[in-house]
């Protein structure tokens with residue numbers, strides 16, 4: 001009895017949203033993944049799931065209304081024949097044929113509704129909208145599945161998979177612990193998610209992929225398991241790969257090269273999206289991103305998956321290579337595809353290039369090539385605003401309310417049609433000048449007739465449709481009034497400043513220089529969630545001296561010797577593995593140690 005009680009002391013109940021799970025406080029047990037700072041990830045997913053359900057209902061209703069209207073039109077035309085009858089005269093027979101044609105046309109239209117390619121793509125619609133079925137492919141403790149099941153009433157079922165026996169046992173225990181509402185909806189399975197998804201094609205309205213590190217090995221099966229119009233949610237925590245200096249590793253996993261730029265976390269999002277699209281295209285499917293977030297130490301994308309052989313042909317127009325200057329911060333996008341219109345028909349063709357000369361027109365240095373990246377929009381503004389509104393209306397339901405509202409607010413103010421961004425501090429560092437305030441710089445861009453916005457990815461980042469010539473001209477004008485020290489004649493700054501500006505920059509304050517949120521002093525960026533935050537090491541992996549550089553030898557020794565105090569057990573992880581300087585990630589050898597860490601959750605002596 002004493003033994004059992006002693007053992008129970010190792011466990012605690014963690015509550016997140018409506019879910020409660022039992023975890024082992026001892027890191028040495030290290031058996032089932034649980035990372036508390038991922039509450040942001042789970043809250044955002046719950047919010048998006050709610051938006052998805054609402055949009056799905058709206059779309060279904062709109063389709064049904066359209067179908068009903070069309071059918072009414074047909075019946076009216078049938079009954080409005082001579083004498084208002086549907087007799088069997090030759091004339092009426094003719095009309096029936098016409099009506100039949102009309103009905104067929106209407107049926108085709110309503111069953112294969114396709115409007116704006118990326119908004120409401122084509123798919124067959126059943127009259128009754130079935131309750132959504134969710135798949136959490138990598139469930140670990142089951143926390144996320146339990147939240148979905150308990151917090152979103154209308155779900156039909158949540159299938160929770162894990163390949164690890166200890167995880168699925170913990171998951172089952174946690175489901176039980178959450179009572180009937182969880183038990184009646186969640187179906188846990190011990191299985192390889194890839195096999196399960198391949199053998200359940202188009203069966204899930206929502207598929208959630210939340211792996212350790214890279215999601216790349218799950219993408220091919222995940223895109224096949226999503227129902228038409230369904231939602232795929234996917235996390236990647238391998239920022240060292242997606243943004244790292246070892247581009248070949250990124251290329252082998254995702255099919256793209258990262259480039260070195262301040263925008264690298266946004267580029268990571270766009271590399272992941274391009275990779276998902278490429279997997280989807282193999283099955284005549286394509287994606288429509290609704291929200292793409294760079295948060296804390298990871299990225300997460302929310303994309304809808306549709307089927308259309310025709311739309312798949314347009315993919316090259318949504319992808320671009322990135323030319324990044326090795327001297328200054330200038331970068332340029334080279335789209336892979338274009339359309340040609342001939343005799344009223346639109347054809348897809350490869351783009352004409354290159355879009356840049358051999359040498360950067362600002363500083364004279366060469367370009368490196370990155371990508372292909374997803375260069376079409378990464379968010380759907382309507383979804384972003386709906387999600388933000390819905391979250392605000394249910395403040396108490398989101399433990400990470402402040403974080404997710406700040407991220408969504410910043411995203412809602414981004415220029416959605418402008419891929420990537422630059423940092424004002426960095427471009428000032430290029431010419432070695434003091435930085436104008438963001439408001440002054442934004443004003444100069446706006447006064448020159450261009451758009452500018454911030455980005456949720458980086459508090460110092462700026463997105464604009466102003467060409468680089470204009471940006472450098474603004475800096476040249478700034479330097480005229482804020483002179484810089486003499487620089488070596490072969491420096492990047494000298495090259496940039498040696499040209500006279502063609503544009504007379506106007507720094508007088510423009511009304512739109514502050515975003516709405518800035519003007520209202522709404523918080524757009526929050527500090528890190530906790531002292532030792534970051535990705536966690538893979539569950540079950542032994543902590544070895546290899547991790548010493550990341551954890552600090554003291555912590556490693558205490559953990560290895562099993563002498564960790566509760567505070568020490570929160571293993572110190574490095575902060576964001578790709579730091580603010582961009583592209584400066586650890587190499588592949590170091591990669592495992594920057595991945596997620598689980599806390600223990602070993603079998604309990606007694607069932608709760």
Ligand SMILES: C[S@@+](CC[C@H](N)C(=O)[O-])C[C@H]1O[C@@H](n2cnc3c(N)ncnc32)[C@H](O)[C@@H]1O
Nearest residue numbers: 033138139140144162163164192193210211212
């Ligand atoms: C990062 S954890 C998931 C965390 C969870 N989604 C949450 O929100 O707490 C990743 C999980 O994926 C599981 N896993 C890894 N490969 C798998 C596979 N091929 N099939 C199913 N599960 C797998 C691991 O056992 C681990 O529990």
Ligand SMILES: [Zn+2]
Nearest residue numbers: 325328360363
């Ligand atoms: Zn340059």
